[in-house]
Amino acid sequence: MQGLRRQRPPDLRVKQEVILMKVYLDHAATTPVDPRVLAEMRPFFSQTFGNASSLHSFGREAKEALELARARVAKLISALPDEIIFTSGGTEADNLAVLGGVDSARGKKVVCSAVEHPAVLEPCAELGRRGFERVLLPVDREGIVDMHVAGRARGASLVSVMHANNEVGAIQPIAEIAKFAHDGDAVFHCDAVQSAGKIPVDVRKLGVDLLTLSSHKIYGPKGVGALYLRKGVKLKPIVFGGGHERNLRSGTENVAGIVGFGKACELALREMPRESRQLYSLRDRLLKKLLAIDGAALNGPRGAKRLPNNVNVSFGAIEGEGILLGLDDAGIAVSTGSACSSKKLQPSHVLLAMGRRPEQAHGSVRYTLGRSTTARQIDFTARKTAEVVARLRRMSPFKPGEDLSGVDFGGHHEEYVE
Numbered sequence: 001m002q003g004l005r006r007q008r009p010p011d012l013r014v015k016q017e018v019i020l021m022k023v024y025l026d027h028a029a030t031t032p033v034d035p036r037v038l039a040e041m042r043p044f045f046s047q048t049f050g051n052a053s054s055l056h057s058f059g060r061e062a063k064e065a066l067e068l069a070r071a072r073v074a075k076l077i078s079a080l081p082d083e084i085i086f087t088s089g090g091t092e093a094d095n096l097a098v099l100g101g102v103d104s105a106r107g108k109k110v111v112c113s114a115v116e117h118p119a120v121l122e123p124c125a126e127l128g129r130r131g132f133e134r135v136l137l138p139v140d141r142e143g144i145v146d147m148h149v150a151g152r153a154r155g156a157s158l159v160s161v162m163h164a165n166n167e168v169g170a171i172q173p174i175a176e177i178a179k180f181a182h183d184g185d186a187v188f189h190c191d192a193v194q195s196a197g198k199i200p201v202d203v204r205k206l207g208v209d210l211l212t213l214s215s216h217k218i219y220g221p222k223g224v225g226a227l228y229l230r231k232g233v234k235l236k237p238i239v240f241g242g243g244h245e246r247n248l249r250s251g252t253e254n255v256a257g258i259v260g261f262g263k264a265c266e267l268a269l270r271e272m273p274r275e276s277r278q279l280y281s282l283r284d285r286l287l288k289k290l291l292a293i294d295g296a297a298l299n300g301p302r303g304a305k306r307l308p309n310n311v312n313v314s315f316g317a318i319e320g321e322g323i324l325l326g327l328d329d330a331g332i333a334v335s336t337g338s339a340c341s342s343k344k345l346q347p348s349h350v351l352l353a354m355g356r357r358p359e360q361a362h363g364s365v366r367y368t369l370g371r372s373t374t375a376r377q378i379d380f381t382a383r384k385t386a387e388v389v390a391r392l393r394r395m396s397p398f399k400p401g402e403d404l405s406g407v408d409f410g411g412h413h414e415e416y417v418e
């Protein structure tokens, strides 16, 4: 055995170290399926495969599993099981809320924040094309909706503001905004895709009418989500067919996926206190190390106004994409605030709305931590980021802090980050 080990070629040893050092810090984009979730899902692919609408025992078993999952999802957000409508994910739930929740009888106006995910921005834009007035609520430098301008929501049929932002982790004062929307008789929708499972989400305390959830952000499978619909709130379907999900979302339910989503919600609720304490500590450790890098600046709020797993930093005068690729070479997965299209690079609409200049928005990097993140990974990531930034800075024609107001970095947003 000793002899064999001595004979192992040195290049293999290098490869092994790189594999051991793989660090995934893109949990806001998606999370791995938790093994406990996978174990619960497995029988529903081939053993308990019935259609939940069928009347025989196979169908009844599937229906029972569906209803258990519904109760678990409801519990995560302190809702009632029959206030949960399963969908194919957060995007569909957002579309159902916005397009199905507006009622032109209440006013032909739809309002959302300027930092919403495209899953909300785009259906609002569609309503604009259908003759609705569309208003984007501005945010302050930390990404929080400016309540001084909330008056612009008056006369709206529907107001939609996300609980926590996917790029900078800013947590909105939802209860306050919901009250404002209700004072004006609007229906209030909240996208809680990034907050649920990380911070407490209680639909009664938040005072929301509609709320979006997604399974794959909380260690459940992809392609499953839910819309909370408060009892008594009217909603029109946007998908028509066999009348599943109380006639609000037709289509045979994805039983295995929904079972996984339910288990993921149960685990998230149980593990949130311990997990969030750990995430806050690792987040602040990373933040402290990154902000020590020359020219680094935090995007978004600090402390409890920020998601426990989100760090977003601009490195001034260097492209975020360059940093992302440099870190990827080192085995570290992060994301940029701007999405890269094949034709051109567009700065993040979120950072622009927060008053960042296009070159600052271009230079941002998002690190989102998760269940398996360790202090060792954080230290490794901070060290590698400093190395990549120093290397790119040596190659950059610009210096940190240099006045770049005359340089064209683009400023429109056509593509978005997850």
Ligand SMILES: Cc1ncc(COP(=O)(O)O)c(C=O)c1O
Pocket: 028, 029, 088, 089, 090, 091, 092, 094, 117, 119, 162, 164, 165, 166, 191, 193, 194, 214, 215, 216, 223, 224, 225, 417, 418
């Ligand atoms: C805030 C927010 N809303 C909605 C979505 C869309 O969810 P899904 O990927 O389940 O369609 C995402 C996904 O990135 C998100 O971050």
